[in-house]
Amino acid sequence: PPHGGSTRVGKVRAMTARLRALRRFAQGRRFDVAFSHASHELPLVARSLGIPSSYAFDYEFARAQHALGCRAATRVVVPDAIPQDRLDRLGARARKVVRYPGLKEEYYLHDFEPDRTVLDALGIDRSRILVVMRTPPDVSLYHRHGNTVWKDVLERLGRDPSVHAVALARTPDQRDDLRAAQLPSLLVPARAVDGLSLVALADLVVSAGGTMNREAVALGTPVFTTFSGRLGAVDERLVREGSLRRLVGADELVVARKASAGVRSMHPPEIMLERLLEARGIAPATETIYRPGV
Incomplete structure (x- = not known):
């Protein structure tokens, strides 16, 4: 089913359609366990x-x-940064909560290697500072705020001749708006690109979302957040550590070449899988879950 858009009514309709479609798919297939993020x-x-x-x-x-x-x-499987009282409000009592250390991104990026050909495919000028930008989640119920900081940063970077900024839009409307701005230093891809490689190879990430920010942290790329909603516990911790910086104004942005990469310590993905399998009371041996290189 298609996305429900930005209205509550649309989201309820889309959810109803997804529930029906998913139930039709799953019924009779004898699944042992279900995982969802x-x-x-x-x-x-x-x-x-x-x-x-x-x-x-x-x-x-x-x-x-x-x-x-x-x-x-x-x-309910969550990072160890989220305090239990916030989970209680969601109906996730301590008896059903399973925690994992670090960031979820540190598990699926465990053996990640960036593909440098993405730069040539996009026509990136390697003599300039590469900035990756991610638009705000305007269609999400948890983000109902006008994001003027992101727009100010876009204007600043899009007119900086020393920068080549790649803006990754979430929706066709956002993509159209970015192109209509006609900013000389801004590149707006026409279709989905290898965002992980871009983040790893970038000098700087400016994002109004969450996952891309944390991917940048994990991959050692300096990152600023323009998210205008309430920060969650994971991002609060990263801000305290200095790994994630929150922008209040475009003039606070530091645009510079990235120093040597400081990739964080990644976690083997079998740790995450073991946490997820606790729904079924399964704790299989490591070698049956994870084989490096497969």
């Missing part, structure tokens, strides 16, 4: 079919969806 429809359907489920997320203030997912799931 912030997709609350899956634990709802899993519960209706008697399938144990793990519901994972790392931003606790998307309350509408998490209140459904947490209550329906067998286990």
Whole structure:
């Protein structure tokens, strides 16, 4: 089913369609366990079919969806940064909560190597400072704020001749607006690109989202957030550490070449899988879960 758009009515209709489609798909297939990251429809359907489920997320203030997912799931899997009192409000009592250390991005980026050909494919001028920008999540219920800082930063970077900025839009409307601005230093890809490689190879990331910020932190790229909603516990910790910097005004942005990469210590993905499998009470041997290079 298509995205529900930015209205609550549209989102409810889309959720209803997804629930029906997912139930049709899952019914009769004899699944042993269901995993979901912030997709609350899956634990709802899993519960209706008697399938144990793990519901994972790392931003606790998307309350509408998490209140459904947490209550329906067998286990709720979250970073150790999120305090229990915030989870209690979502219906995730301590007895069903499973925690993992660090960032979720440090698990799926465990053996990541960037593809440098993405720069040539996009026509990046390597003599200039490469900045990757991510637009605000304007269609999300948890982000109902005008984001003037992001627009000011876009204007500043888009007119800086020493910069080549790649703006990654979330929606066709955002992409059209970016192109209509006709900023000389701004590149707006026409289709999906290898964002992970771009983030790893960039000198700087400016993002109004969450996941791309944390990917930048994990990959050692300096990152500023223009997110205008309430920061979650994971990002609060990163701000305290100095790994993530929050922009209040465009004049605070430091534009410079990236120093030598300081990639964080990654976590083997089998640790995450073991946490997720707790929904079914399974703790299999490491070698049956994870084989490097496969």
